[in-house]
Amino acid sequence: MALATPIAPENEGALARAIAEAYEAGVPLAIRGNGTKESLGRPVQAAAVLTTRALTGITLHSPSELVVAARAGTPVAEIEASLATKGQHLIAEPPDLSALTGPGEGPQTIGGVIACNLSGPRRIALGAMRDHVLGVRAVNGMGEVIRSGGRVLKNVTGLDLAKLVAGSRGTLAVMSEITLKVLPKPERTATVMLRGLDAARGIAALSAGLGSPFGVTGAAHLPAEAASRAGLGERTATLLRLEDFADFIPRRTQALAAALGEFGPAEILDEGPSLPLWRSVRDAVPLGVGDGEAVWRASLRPSRGAAFAEAVSRAFPARFLFDWGGGLVWVVGPATEPAHRSVTEAVRSAQGTFWLVRAPPALRAAVPGLPEEPAPLAALTRRVKHAFDPKGILNPGRIFAGV
Amino acid sequence: MIALPTPDPSVLARREAIVADLTRLVGAANVIAEPARLKPYETDGFTAYKRVPLAVCLPDSTEGVAAVLRYCTRNGIRVVPRAAGTSLSGGALPLEDAVVIGVARLNRILEVSVEDRLIRVEAGVTNIGVTRAVEGEGFFYAPDPSSQLACMIAGNIAMNSGGAHCLKYGVTANNLLGVTLVTPDGEIVELGGGHLDTPGYDWLGLICGSEGQLGIVTEATLRILRAAEGARAMLVGFRATDVAAAAVADIIGSGIIPVALEFMDKPCIRACEDFAHAGYPLEAEALLIIEVEGNEAEQDALLARLETICRRHDPLTVRIARTAEESAAIWKGRKGAFGAIGRISPDYLCMDGTIPPARLPEAMRRIEALSRQYGLMVANVFHAGDGNLHPLILFDANDNESFARAEALGADILRLCVELGGCLTGEHGVGIEKRDLMREQFSPADLAQQARVKRAFDPGWLLNPHKVFPPEFAQAA
Ligand SMILES: Cc1cc2nc3c(=O)[nH]c(=O)nc-3n(C[C@H](O)[C@H](O)[C@H](O)COP(=O)(O)OP(=O)(O)OC[C@H]3O[C@@H](n4cnc5c(N)ncnc54)[C@H](O)[C@@H]3O)c2cc1C
Numbered sequence: 001m002a003l004a005t006p007i008a009p010e011n012e013g014a015l016a017r018a019i020a021e022a023y024e025a026g027v028p029l030a031i032r033g034n035g036t037k038e039s040l041g042r043p044v045q046a047a048a049v050l051t052t053r054a055l056t057g058i059t060l061h062s063p064s065e066l067v068v069a070a071r072a073g074t075p076v077a078e079i080e081a082s083l084a085t086k087g088q089h090l091i092a093e094p095p096d097l098s099a100l101t102g103p104g105e106g107p108q109t110i111g112g113v114i115a116c117n118l119s120g121p122r123r124i125a126l127g128a129m130r131d132h133v134l135g136v137r138a139v140n141g142m143g144e145v146i147r148s149g150g151r152v153l154k155n156v157t158g159l160d161l162a163k164l165v166a167g168s169r170g171t172l173a174v175m176s177e178i179t180l181k182v183l184p185k186p187e188r189t190a191t192v193m194l195r196g197l198d199a200a201r202g203i204a205a206l207s208a209g210l211g212s213p214f215g216v217t218g219a220a221h222l223p224a225e226a227a228s229r230a231g232l233g234e235r236t237a238t239l240l241r242l243e244d245f246a247d248f249i250p251r252r253t254q255a256l257a258a259a260l261g262e263f264g265p266a267e268i269l270d271e272g273p274s275l276p277l278w279r280s281v282r283d284a285v286p287l288g289v290g291d292g293e294a295v296w297r298a299s300l301r302p303s304r305g306a307a308f309a310e311a312v313s314r315a316f317p318a319r320f321l322f323d324w325g326g327g328l329v330w331v332v333g334p335a336t337e338p339a340h341r342s343v344t345e346a347v348r349s350a351q352g353t354f355w356l357v358r359a360p361p362a363l364r365a366a367v368p369g370l371p372e373e374p375a376p377l378a379a380l381t382r383r384v385k386h387a388f389d390p391k392g393i394l395n396p397g398r399i400f401a402g403v
Numbered sequence: 404m405i406a407l408p409t410p411d412p413s414v415l416a417r418r419e420a421i422v423a424d425l426t427r428l429v430g431a432a433n434v435i436a437e438p439a440r441l442k443p444y445e446t447d448g449f450t451a452y453k454r455v456p457l458a459v460c461l462p463d464s465t466e467g468v469a470a471v472l473r474y475c476t477r478n479g480i481r482v483v484p485r486a487a488g489t490s491l492s493g494g495a496l497p498l499e500d501a502v503v504i505g506v507a508r509l510n511r512i513l514e515v516s517v518e519d520r521l522i523r524v525e526a527g528v529t530n531i532g533v534t535r536a537v538e539g540e541g542f543f544y545a546p547d548p549s550s551q552l553a554c555m556i557a558g559n560i561a562m563n564s565g566g567a568h569c570l571k572y573g574v575t576a577n578n579l580l581g582v583t584l585v586t587p588d589g590e591i592v593e594l595g596g597g598h599l600d601t602p603g604y605d606w607l608g609l610i611c612g613s614e615g616q617l618g619i620v621t622e623a624t625l626r627i628l629r630a631a632e633g634a635r636a637m638l639v640g641f642r643a644t645d646v647a648a649a650a651v652a653d654i655i656g657s658g659i660i661p662v663a664l665e666f667m668d669k670p671c672i673r674a675c676e677d678f679a680h681a682g683y684p685l686e687a688e689a690l691l692i693i694e695v696e697g698n699e700a701e702q703d704a705l706l707a708r709l710e711t712i713c714r715r716h717d718p719l720t721v722r723i724a725r726t727a728e729e730s731a732a733i734w735k736g737r738k739g740a741f742g743a744i745g746r747i748s749p750d751y752l753c754m755d756g757t758i759p760p761a762r763l764p765e766a767m768r769r770i771e772a773l774s775r776q777y778g779l780m781v782a783n784v785f786h787a788g789d790g791n792l793h794p795l796i797l798f799d800a801n802d803n804e805s806f807a808r809a810e811a812l813g814a815d816i817l818r819l820c821v822e823l824g825g826c827l828t829g830e831h832g833v834g835i836e837k838r839d840l841m842r843e844q845f846s847p848a849d850l851a852q853q854a855r856v857k858r859a860f861d862p863g864w865l866l867n868p869h870k871v872f873p874p875e876f877a878q879a880a
Pocket residue numbers: 447448483484485486487488489490491493494495506526547548549550553554555556557558559560561562563564565566567614615616618619620621741830831867
């Protein structure tokens with residue numbers, strides 16, 4: 001990592017100028033907000049660091065139009081607090097992964113969360129962070145300001161570069177401002193909890209719940225160790241969340257519990273315990289990650305989640321947390337190449353994908369942090385990268401080595 | 404009229420050889436070349452423009468699509484992808500020197516998984532065909548364009564189509580898990596799959612809504628959802644458009660997101676009532692149809708809350724359905740709206756701009772003024788919660804001057820949408836219709852960036868050319 005003082009433009013014009021200068025000089029830049037997501041990709045070899053942390057402030061919130069806009073360096077917490085004053089929230093409940101990744105240099109920014117397309121438990125019901133991106137303003141690798149999308153809820157005008165830039169981890173363009181769809185915060189939250197199911201049965205229960213008409217907005221399974229860390233005692237916990245108007249919740253929790261009768265008696269957690277519990281699932285805290293450990297985030301069909309976990313367990317002593325109805329499997333294990341190969345292999349046979357989100361820099365530099373793309377797709381990745389950043393100066397090598 | 408290119412004479416001269424090659428690649432049964440059989444392909448839902456293509460290929464496998472696309476790319480022949488041909492922006496309009504590649508024969512359901520809440524289909528399956536395949540299990544496919552009986556998943560993906568229920572359930576992009584894409588060089592790539600979220604570039608997000616500019620989609624994996632316990636509608640008539648718009652803002656601001664929130668203005672109310680006799684209030688200047696979901700008690704509670712909100716706006720009529728039949732009666736007029744307008748005037752242009760909902764009163768006032776200025780009637784029916792307007796401009800197709808005025812009025816309405824902070828198209832796509840208006844919404848740098856992404860997929864600019872991009876940006880690498 002470069003040691004010089006980071007470049008921290010205070011407005012979009014300055015951001016564009018900084019990148020245009022780097023483009024002229026052919027100087028690679030490491031792109032970051034407050035650096036909380038350093039471990040979510042390959043280490044970047046760059047001559048300078050460009051940070052969006054000085055590009056801050058909410059620029060629009062229109063509650064009756066369900067939109068909020070903020071500059072890329074605005075802390076997520078600030079946006080959430082501001083939305084809450086009007087009874088609204090970020091739909092995909094982006095996680096705060098500092099329990100896995102360390103604290104960074106400041107609070108996580110909205111730009112960082114969008115650039116990594118990170119979503120929490122509600123993703124299973126209401127879409128990912130990228131689904132709620134209505135528009136972005138960004139600067140490409142030539143220092144040009146580009147806009148895609150806008151501030152309206154429905155927009156199919158032109159190629160959807162906003163979605164492409166979201167999730168591209170700073171390798172295509174540096175976002176300066178983002179407009180998001182938001183929703184009213186539900187009045188009440190409750191959890192239907194089943195105990196003692198193994199992963200396969202737990203995921204079957206989550207599937208049954210998500211296939212019910214009661215509006216489940218969170219579906220997670222905690223193995224015994226994770227349940228214990230979440231303060232639920234030493235037994236597996238299968239959790240289904242309902243969020244709705246307060247007067248609907250009692251009937252819905254009862255109906256859901258009854259529909260899941262074959263999985264055993266259900267315990268109902270009301271809002272008090274539910275909110276912190278889902279926050280800790282969101283942030284993957286129950287994984288209890290320690291020194292020298294790596295974390296992978298596997299995404300696969302829910303029905304393959306349990307077999308995937310078994311396959312990984314045969315290779316090394318792993319710990320797990322299942323979210324998204326079993327389709328998101330957090331895996332903790334030793335930060336070694338053999339462990340990484342086992343995860344890669346198990347994901348391949350489950351026909352899913354993975355993301356190495358925590359490991360020491362040496363391992364992140366040595367192994368692909370996500371499945372390697374087949375040749376025709378890898379060629380498209382290179383060509384699209386070139387279309388935004390012809391000299392390869394934005395976060396080179398961050399996602400794929402050499403791109 | 405929008406300028407279409409003169410066909411490349413060297414390609415036209417090779418027509419017979421090209422047809423022979425296509426026949427060799429996918430078999431005579433899957434190639435159409437006789438003029439009489441090409442005629443039905445000369446246009447799409449945007450019928451003002453017509454061009455008979457060089458030939459039509461309807462491959463019955465992904466490999467067949469790949470073989471034809473590779474052949475066309477290598478030989479510098481333009482290609483227009485086609486699904487059901489219901490595009491309202493001329494997205495599937497052929498060109499005389501282009502081969503149309505259609506997916507109509509790729510129409511098999513490949514897999515239904517209720518436990519993983521997904522369905523895998525070939526891209527020529529109709530939109531309604533997807534819901535029919537899963538409704539027996541109590542599930543449905545959420546994006547429900549009004550054209551759902553005819554339009555196909557490939558077209559829905561290419562246009563990122565929406566429907567009346569997308570305020571709650573999202574548009575195609577939000578319900579798409581994976582696609583099989585054939586790139587212009589004939590490579591077959593799998594994007595996404597049965598899982599959520601891939602940590603590389605968001606290919607699905609880019610392909611969705613790309614209007615056949617980047618490749619041809621042959622298969623798709625879609626999310627299916629469990630249907631709600633029940634749904635019921637209410638209808639409210641207001642004294643003025645502004646008042647109805649204020650009620651919409653109050654509803655959304657109250658924390659209730661109805662599953663549908665549809666708006667009609669007076670000309671549209673009258674047309675629908677004459678046609679469907681749904682009991683719509685003819686004295687109202689604007690009408691809202693609001694639908695909520697839940698069990699009986701929840702529906703009652705939500706409808707009562709909505710009634711309280713609407714009553715604050717001094718409505719002329721409030722009609723709350725008590726049964727499914729009464730809901731259907733409320734929807735009857737709305738569902739027949741396009742047909743009803745078609746009875747007044749067989750020819751109309753359907754605009755599709757979006758505005759920030761807070762600007763609705765101003766937009767309606769200015770559209771009315773434009774309608775008077777051009778001397779053409781405009782009826783409005785649209786998705787109010789998300790500001791996606793559908794002004795219908797009535798004109799006479801036998802009168803070229805009337806059509807020219809309709810096009811000019813449409814362009815002014817779309818410019819107005821952009822000026823108010825909105826966009827040219829909420830769900831119908833740019834196609835040929837709005838190609839030249841793209842300069843109103845985007846800067847040259849924005850369009851040049853989009854064009855570079857297009858060229859990353861299609862360096863020869865052969866795939867669905869002359870659409871989406873203004874001519875000065877549409878250049879091969
Ligand atoms: C009466 C009526 C009502 C409508 N209502 C709605 C509505 O409520 N909501 C809405 O969003 N739209 C609506 N539409 C517009 C239209 O139905 C949609 O745009 C639809 O998705 C088009 O599907 P299609 O199968 O007809 O595609 P086509 O018209 O055949 O093609 C549409 C576009 O997709 C491209 N394409 C086709 N196949 C492929 C492929 N395999 N790979 C890549 N690109 C491809 C074509 O080149 C073209 O650009 C309506 C249209 C009509 C006529």
